[in-house]
Amino acid sequence: MYNQDFFFQALIYLLAAVVSVPLAKKLGLVSVLGYLAAGIIIGPFVLGLVGREATDVMHFAEFGVVLMLFVIGLELEPALLWKMRKSIFGLGGLQVLLTSVVIGAVALAFGFRLNRAVGIGLILALSSTAIVLQTLTEKGLIRNTAGKSAFAVLLFQDIMVVPILAIIPVLAAFNAPGNLDNTQLDKLTGVAALPGWAQLLVIIAAIAGIIFLGRFVSKHIFRFIAETNLHEVFTAMALLLVIGIALAMDAIGLSPALGTFIAGVVLADSEYRHELEATIDPFKGLLLGLFFISVGASINFMLFIEDPLRIIGYVLLLVLLKFLVLLALGRFFRLKKGYEFLFAFLLAQSSEFAFVLISFSRQSQLFEEKTGGLLLLVVTLSMALSPLLLLFNDKAVSPILARWQNKIEFDEVEAQEKPIILAGFGRFGLVVGRLLLANGFKITIIDSNPSNIEVLRKFGFKLYYGDVTRPQVLENAGIANARLLILSMAEYENALEVARYVRKKYPEVEILARAKDIFHAFEFVKLNVKTVQREMFNSGLEMGTKALEYLGFSRYEAYRSARMFKHHEEEVFMELYEHWLEDHSQFVQETRRFSEQLSETLEAEKKVSIYETDCAWDVESIREEAAATLKSK
Amino acid sequence: MNRILVEFAHPAIQKSRINRRLIQAVKELENVTLNDLYEKYPDFFIDVKKEQQLLLEHDIIVWHHPFYWYSAPALLKEWMDLVLVHGWAYGEHGRMLEGKTVLSVISTGGRLEVYSKEGRNRFSIQEFLVPFKQSANLCRMEYLPPFVVHGAHTISDNEISEYAENYKKALTMLRSDAVDRDRLMKAAYFNDLIE
Structure with a gap:
């Protein structure tokens, strides 16, 4: 059959994805790890179902990253971005600078020449936009402080890809002094070949072009297409837009991801935003999956097998160095308590841009083949390690951190005679708590989100940082003779766990619980928790009432x-x-x-x-009787 | 033994001096059911079917409430509007309450003398209670002379205790039908029938 090979490849990739990703999910891992594992399994070193062309697939699938940034741009308002400028340039700038210096210094110590050490430092300083953003979205961390800071750093790194691409040939020239001739310069493409001021002009012009296109032109085009009511044409137009911008950016040597991100931000205000997002989203998801599978498939295990310990050592060293720099920056930029670890673990891997940069460095003869291969392997493995790092953070680091912080904070809990314990002081708990406080009740509020706590303390609320799933926290709060325990937290499973524990150990304590949905509510009823409030029911009802009006x-x-x-x-x-x-x-x-x-x-x-139907105040039967009486007269 | 249903309506029982004590006195009595309407229907959303069923299960109905604007608090009126409906409680085919007895139990700030032609309120308690009496009548129920606590704002704790005790006695008497019919018809207040 025509193109049989292509379809066979597609079959392998899709099958691998369909099998491995749900499996990874079942095991509680992010899908990235599932894709990577699938790639390794179908790759040349295990089943050998896909071979060398995996690298080509990877280059194709890198487009998923571009789409992802477009979608992320769509979800960001320009005003929000402006607010983030400090984190983007401050935190992001320092991260790239410090990490390159540290990694470069270590490379120097390993005997690399200065120019190569600088190159290695710059390339490895970047973190994986694809992995981190995928993780943030999946875990719902994109709005979290650590998530936002990570995003800011990634944005800056995306911008940095352009100058790094420009620097690599210059660095390569130092390999053989005097060799920085015109042939070398010719290899530079687009902006990097121009003098500094012209580069800036081209970049500004390109960005202005995107903004102009997005603001003033796209609206009319989208309207014209939407009026045809042909959905596939809209899809085609959306893809055309993204691919067009990506190619244009590529042509002038800017990062396509950055370009489409800007386009996304510009279109975030447009009325077609949701339609665009829904259209691009499946392409994005599939391509990203494909990208990760191909990364998994292209890991060169031969290099690994030759000297596994050395490779593992390199990977761990890389991750450790990046982690330490990030942690220090997190502290320096005063990330909320406990979040600097999440932030550091999130960004401790290397970037998919490193693949691009490494192959460009090889072409520019900054590295020889072997160093390049080694770097690729280390980068890939560090990416594969990334989900495990987060797992480590979730399971080991944050519980320890929480415990440690509780020790300090909980000394302050005033022993209330018969405390009313309110666990969870977010959108839901706030309403409950305010009503009780307004009626003069003293309540012991426990929340596990430090950012809430700081804000609310400013307004004079008495709050304690703590994880109520830990019996010690409950004991300290005085659960033994509590009047009420109100579980208003959004950590639904944890709430159940607490209810179960308290029911068993202190059966006489009255529990009021916030439920996610009807099934969650059933679990509480089963535990003999009599007051269960489904969080959305009443507000939905209120809205329905208004609609009836x-x-x-x-x-x-x-x-x-x-x-x-x-x-x-x-x-x-x-x-x-x-x-x-x-x-x-x-x-x-x-x-x-x-x-x-x-x-x-x-x-x-x-x-x-x-x-x-409501029979109250119904006069039908009286009217009938009255009419009958009249008649009989 | 008669079964008694106390339909109690007080919107702020925590602020009440008298009715809280009265209720305390009778709520544990055998064959007496306390139906605290404001506690049961804080949103005024009365479950009509349930309330009608409750009425059917009792022989004597007590409308127990403070005397607000010469009448009952809003929820008891709502209860009457919704539960005592045509075709069920009254009307040609509405005979479900036929033969039952109604007693009003009210507390009022005014002393007995202000509820007279010469007094500040110009009418007697019985006159003010005519709508209740006629409502009972329309439902083919017997309406007894009311049990009244006068001077609610000024009476002493001892007097309250006495009223509470008398309330209990009244319900006990009604429960066992130990009321002298002749005296009952002549009495102005149910209070007068208690020794």
Whole structure:
């Protein structure tokens, strides 16, 4: 068959992804690790299903990174970016500078010549945008302080790719002094070949072009296409836009990722933002997956097998150096307590840009083949190590950190006679807590998010940093004779764990729990927690009431309908609960949960037939009787 | 033995001096059910079916409430509007409450003398209670003379205790039908029937 080979390759890659990623997820790992493992398995050193062309696939799949930055740009507002300027240039700038100096110094100590040491330092200073952003999105850390700082650093690194590309040939020239001739310079492409002021002009012109295109032109094009109602044309246009910008950037020697990121930011304000995001997203996901698989497949294990200990040593040394610099910077920039570790672990690997830079360095003869191969291997392994580092942070470092911090903070907990313990003081707990405080109750508030704590302390709230899943924290807060324990935290599994523990050890303590959804609520009811509040139910109901008002209901009619619905829901809830007790002892998968919940709720709603129309103040029967009386007269 | 249902309506029981004591006195009595409406329906969303069922399970209904603006607190009125509906409680086919008995138990700040033609309130308690009496009547129920606590703002703790004790006695009497019919019809207040 025509192109059989291509389809066979596609089959292998897709199969590897479909098998390994869900497996990695089941094991609680980020999908990146699953993709990398899949790549290693299908690669030449295990099954040998894909061979040397994996590198080509990788170059193709690097486009996934470009798409990812476009999507991220779409989600960022320019105002937010402006707010981040300090972290981007301060934190990012210092990270690149310090890390290159440290790694360069170590390379020098290993006997590399100065110019090569500088090159190695610069190349290895970068961190993997693809891995880190994928991780941040998957773990929902993109809005977290550590996540934002990591993102700022990555942005700066993306910008730095351009000057590094320009510097490499210059460094290479020092290998043989006097050899910096025109042939060497000719190899420079685009901006790097121009004098400094012209480079700046071209960059400014390019960025201005993107902004102009995004702001003023794209709107009309998208509208014109959207009016055709042909979705695939819109998809084509979106891809055309991204690929066009990427190629244009490439042509002038700027990083395509940076260009599309700017385009994304410019379009973040446009009315087509969501449509664009939804269109690009699947391409992005697939290409990124492909990219990681090909990275896995292209790891040269021959080099590794020759001297495994040395390679492992290099990888660990690299990660350690980067980690230490990042940790120091995290401290220096006053990241919130505990977050500097997350920040450092997040960025401790090397970048996929290193692949590009290394191959360019080889062409420019900065390194010989062997050094290049070694660097590639180290970079790849450091990337593969990255998910494990985060796992290490989650499982080992942050619990220890939390414990250590608790020791200090918890000395301050005032022993309340019969404390009211409020665990979790975020969007939900804040409302609960404020109501109680407004009514003159003293409450012991425990939260595990240090950034909340600092803000709220400023406003005079008494808060304690702590992880309530740790019995010691609960004991210190006085759980033994607590009047109430309110579990308002968003760490749903932890809340259940706490409820389970308290029910067992202090059965007389009254527990009030915030539930994520109906299934989560069932778990609490099963633990004999009587007051369970589904976090979204009431606000949804309020919104529905408002909607009824706009639809012509009188305000009181709308109110009563909502009340009726709520009471009805309580019966539906119990009906579903009985059902759940019978046949839902096994774990229901997260993704299936919502649709299952929906269909079961609607099913139960049919059965519980109390949802009659409101008969209150109904005068129908009186009118009939009155009419009958009139007639009989 | 008669079963008694106390339909109690007080929106701020934590601020009450008298009704809290009255309720304390009767809530543990056998065959007496306390239905604390404000506790049960803080959102005024009355479960009509449940309330009607409760009525059917009892023989004597007590409307127990402070006397607000010569009437009941809003929730008891809401209860009447929604629970005592046409076709169920009254009307040609509404005979579900037929033969039951109603007693109003009220507390009021004014002393007995202000509830008279010459007094500040110009009408007697019985006159003010006509809507309740006629409501009971329309539902084919017997309406007893009311049990009234006068001077709620000024009476002493001892007097409150006495009222509470009398309230308990009243319900005990009603429970066992130990009320002299003739005296009952002549009495102005149910209080007068208690020795």
